[in-house]
Amino acid sequence: MxxxxxxxxxxxxxxxxxxxxHELSPAFISRLASAKETETGTVSKTILDDILQNHEIARKGTFxxxxxxxxxxxxxxxxxxxxxxxxxxxxxxxxxxxxxxxxxxxxxxxxxxxxxxxxxxxxxxxxxxxxxxxxxxxxxxxxxGGGSENMSTVRMLKPNDGLEGVRQETLKAIKNAGGRPCPPLIVGIGLGGNLEKSALLAKEAILRDIDDKNPDPELAQFEQQLETEINELDVGPMGVGGETTCLAVKVNTFPTHIAMLPFALNLQCHAARHREVVL
Ligand code: SF4
Structure with missing residues (x-):
């Protein structure tokens, strides 16, 4: 022992x-900075700049x-x-x-x-x-944060809904949420297990490294496709419109019952605070 x-x-x-x-991961900040470069709207670009400046002030430790x-x-x-x-x-x-x-x-x-x-x-x-x-x-x-947690959801889909059902539910939820979860977001999706397991999978999904790739090639492609489609919704940073609604989509899965397709969506705002410690 x-x-x-x-x-x-x-x-x-x-x-x-x-x-x-006070400090987010360098990989997350780097995604935000890249989004600011590619964002074309004046207001949305300014918001991303404000978020980056806010993070820089926080990094100095006072706030x-x-x-x-x-x-x-x-x-x-x-x-x-x-x-x-x-x-x-x-x-x-x-x-x-x-x-x-x-x-x-x-x-x-x-x-x-x-x-x-x-x-x-x-x-x-x-x-x-x-x-x-x-x-x-x-x-x-x-x-x-409470704002992004409030916009999260669990739904029991039908097995036949498949990835297309997941796609539709996700796009609908993010469009309805608008600026309330403080985008740009990390979108965590949990698929499978049962009611509570799907929510845990979605929570673990938002804790993944922002740059990691799903080991399942089909899901890796799905994550990429969904990220593109979410960014086409024109929700934008803090809901002002624009091309940066999410910085990444992460899908975690688990075996499930033949009659079920549990689906959970956990949204992570731009204050993506997490750490891993091994003792
Ligand atoms: S940025 Fe996140 S933690 Fe801060 S108010 Fe928005 S949802 Fe809450």
């Missing part, structure tokens, strides 16, 4: 959360890159040979609370969906824990 110490675990989470609220500093989501792949010398969930939430206090990040979580009192700590985080072989802990950590 390999022991993971509480302090190392907490520091890794705190550092990841404070960093991601987070958005006032909505997100709900924390953690996918933890726990090696079966890992031993924790602490309570996993409560320690993780302590780390989140410390990160949001020390980083002067807005606390956006209410402790009950009806009574809606602010928990004052930005906790609890949403955790998805999986046991895997080995002696390492892989954490994929995200700070997910």
């Amino acid at each position: 390999r022991t993971i110490e509480k302090k190392i675990f907490q520091e890794a989470i705190k550092q990841a959360l404070i960093e991601m609220n 987070p890159l958005c006032q909505d500093t997100g709900m924390v989501v953690v996918f933890a792949d726990v090696g079966q040979e890992v031993y924790f010398s602490f309570d996993f969930e409560s320690t993780l939430n302590e780390a989140v609370a410390e990160a949001y206090a020390e980083g002067y990040l807005r606390k956006s979580i209410v402790d009950d969906p009806i009574h809606r009192r602010n928990s004052e700590t930005n906790t609890p985080a949403i955790t998805h824990i999986r046991l895997v072989p080995g002696d390492q802990l892989r954490l994929r950590i995200a700070a997910k």
Whole structure:
């Protein structure tokens, strides 16, 4: 067994959360910069420039890159040979609370969906824990904004709907969403499994590296085609119109039931905050 110490675990989470609220991945920034170069509309080009400038200011450390500093989501792949010398969930939430206090990040979580009192700590985080072989802990950590999450959806399609049905549902949802999810977007699509699994697949899809390629050639081509078609919808940056509605489409799949084609769409706004940590 390999022991993971509480302090190392907490520091890794705190550092990841404070960093991601100030700095996006170089690959994501590079996509935004390329989009600004090719965008032809005056207003849409200015918006992309504003977003890039905003990210540059945030990178210097004083201000987070958005006032909505997100709900924390953690996918933890726990090696079966890992031993924790602490309570996993409560320690993780302590780390989140410390990160949001020390980083002067807005606390956006209410402790009950009806009574809606602010928990004052930005906790609890949403955790998805999986046991895997080995002696390492892989954490994929995200700070997910509410605006883009609100425009996400789950639908149970018919098996015969196939990729064409997925295409139509996706285009319809993004057109209807307009500027509300704060485009340009990463569009995460989960296909297969069941109701809840499809939503998890879509969430994991938005955490993929922006430059990666789907290992399935048919899906890789579908992702590319859908990206092109989404950018032809004229939603544009922040919904002002233009050619840059999304920067990437990612499709993740899982086996499913013969009678089902679960489809989930998770939208990631231009504040695409996530980090991967391996301990
Ligand atoms: S959707 Fe994203 S960019 Fe828009 S307010 Fe929320 S976190 Fe910020």
